[in-house]
Amino acid sequence: MANNQETVGGAKGMKVAFIGSECYPFIKTGGLGDVMYALPRALLRQGCEVRVMMPCYRCIPEKYRNQMNYIGSFMMNLTQDGRSFYVGIMEMELDGVTYDFIDNREFYDWGNPYTGLWEDIPKYCYFSKASLAALNYMDWIPDVIHCHDWQAALVPVYLRTLFSVTPVGAARSVLTIHNLRFQGICSIDHLKYWTGLPDFLFDYSVFKVNDCEANMFKGGLAYTDRITTVSETYAGEIQTDFYGEGLNSHLWYHRAKLTGIVNGIDIDIWNSRTDKLLPAPYGTEDVLSAKRENKKALQERLGLAVDENKLVIGLISRLTDQKGLDLIDAVFTQIADDGVQVVILGTGDARYENAFRYYESTYPGQVCAYIKYDESLAHQIYAGSDALLVPSLFEPCGLTQLIAMRYGTVPIVRETGGLKDTVEPYNEYTGEGNGFTFDQYRADLLLDAVRRAEQVYYGNRARWNAIVTRDMEKDVSWEHSADLYLKLYEELKG
Numbered sequence: 001m002a003n004n005q006e007t008v009g010g011a012k013g014m015k016v017a018f019i020g021s022e023c024y025p026f027i028k029t030g031g032l033g034d035v036m037y038a039l040p041r042a043l044l045r046q047g048c049e050v051r052v053m054m055p056c057y058r059c060i061p062e063k064y065r066n067q068m069n070y071i072g073s074f075m076m077n078l079t080q081d082g083r084s085f086y087v088g089i090m091e092m093e094l095d096g097v098t099y100d101f102i103d104n105r106e107f108y109d110w111g112n113p114y115t116g117l118w119e120d121i122p123k124y125c126y127f128s129k130a131s132l133a134a135l136n137y138m139d140w141i142p143d144v145i146h147c148h149d150w151q152a153a154l155v156p157v158y159l160r161t162l163f164s165v166t167p168v169g170a171a172r173s174v175l176t177i178h179n180l181r182f183q184g185i186c187s188i189d190h191l192k193y194w195t196g197l198p199d200f201l202f203d204y205s206v207f208k209v210n211d212c213e214a215n216m217f218k219g220g221l222a223y224t225d226r227i228t229t230v231s232e233t234y235a236g237e238i239q240t241d242f243y244g245e246g247l248n249s250h251l252w253y254h255r256a257k258l259t260g261i262v263n264g265i266d267i268d269i270w271n272s273r274t275d276k277l278l279p280a281p282y283g284t285e286d287v288l289s290a291k292r293e294n295k296k297a298l299q300e301r302l303g304l305a306v307d308e309n310k311l312v313i314g315l316i317s318r319l320t321d322q323k324g325l326d327l328i329d330a331v332f333t334q335i336a337d338d339g340v341q342v343v344i345l346g347t348g349d350a351r352y353e354n355a356f357r358y359y360e361s362t363y364p365g366q367v368c369a370y371i372k373y374d375e376s377l378a379h380q381i382y383a384g385s386d387a388l389l390v391p392s393l394f395e396p397c398g399l400t401q402l403i404a405m406r407y408g409t410v411p412i413v414r415e416t417g418g419l420k421d422t423v424e425p426y427n428e429y430t431g432e433g434n435g436f437t438f439d440q441y442r443a444d445l446l447l448d449a450v451r452r453a454e455q456v457y458y459g460n461r462a463r464w465n466a467i468v469t470r471d472m473e474k475d476v477s478w479e480h481s482a483d484l485y486l487k488l489y490e491e492l493k494g
Helices: 001-012 031-045 118-137 155-162 186-195 216-223 231-237 248-255 284-302 327-336 348-361 375-384 400-406 417-422 445-457 461-473 479-493
Strands: 015-019 049-055 069-077 084-094 095-103 144-148 171-176 185-187 213-215 226-229 258-260 312-316 342-344 367-370 387-390 409-413 436-438
Touching: 015 031, 015 258, 031 049, 031 095, 031 144, 049 118, 049 327, 069 095, 069 118, 084 118, 095 417, 118 155, 118 171, 118 185, 118 186, 118 461, 144 155, 155 171, 155 216, 185 186, 185 342, 186 231, 213 216, 216 248, 226 231, 226 479, 231 258, 231 417, 284 312, 284 342, 284 375, 327 342, 327 348, 327 436, 327 445, 342 375, 348 367, 375 479, 387 400, 387 445, 400 409, 400 417, 409 417, 409 445, 409 461, 436 445, 436 461, 445 461
Parallel strands: 015 049, 015 144, 049 095, 144 171, 171 226, 226 258, 312 342, 312 387, 342 367, 387 409, 409 436
Antiparallel strands: 069 084, 084 095, 185 213
């Protein structure tokens, strides 16, 4: 208890601004939206003052737009030729966290958050500069500004250049890499025009990629005080050629300020005991009987043969190469021939959508391919499946394996990124571990991991049940991660 009190005491008065392109429940397209929602709430519980800043997209649901209050507005110079743009600030509070929405109809009054890189570059140049200007305008000067992905990567650059002598210039910055595959690369002329930043920044140590192109993420990584990414293993992986997406040398150069902190999940949303979307909610004390009920309901809903003794493997994923679906496709027939049931939920590349539809038609009553996203079905798959498959090519953190564990569903994963950091391989000699893993990106090794899971499920149910209970007892909340971020903030604050 003393340690917790010390942490909260150290956090009191710490002011943190989060700046990013999306945040649940306003706009969410991926894990970034979850982090922008959950981490500020966890820090608030630690005693921090927190603000979240994001664009005021027109596609934010009306029920939230109606709760926003107009705080003020001003004009801001942005481009190389000195064009000025309106900056409006709309604000609301939700569960103790203050949300500030940067409003400009020219940039945010049409389409989805991400439209095309040529259009997205200007609106996130504007957003990065406007967020800092808004903090000055509101006279709310944070100790730390925590920026997320390439869309907010210009914030540290602006902070240490054009804003260095303004009040907000006293803040320190953290830039988190959620997925290095997306970097904000465009022509040097395009980025120079829309940022209005001085020429000296467009060299190889900051923005420049080659004679023609500039990289927003690269510049932010160079100028931020600390870099984090969403698992320790991914922090090491991105310094290599295979995972570095062309920035591995740049990240190796800045490795002294690079840290990996694994994500958590919101354990209020993902709570098997209180989940109203489940036919039979449950906790650790009744997980075995309740999972049988949830399995039966899942089988009935999806037209699978109702059999509580069948191993049911779930797959909840974007259907893309990154998620290891080529490996699954290569061995799917062999997995199905073992007699297990497979449930797929997600959308993505047509080749995978069509492949899974084919397997559903080939194995009626055994395979279900639900090629769209359904929130209630996702919850039921987590609760009704025995295992969840996550064989990713790369996975910075991964949330599905954390949710699966929370619901007593055993993960079968490839040892990469956050999957490696959160899933301990099952040891057949000691019975320890909380999932089944494979290392190299090979279909035969994926098949071997699935069959090892089958052997334990069918051959040693007592050990399988022990893994289920162990997974449910694992702490996958944001609290530990929030502690690590808080320590990092305090180091920066000095």
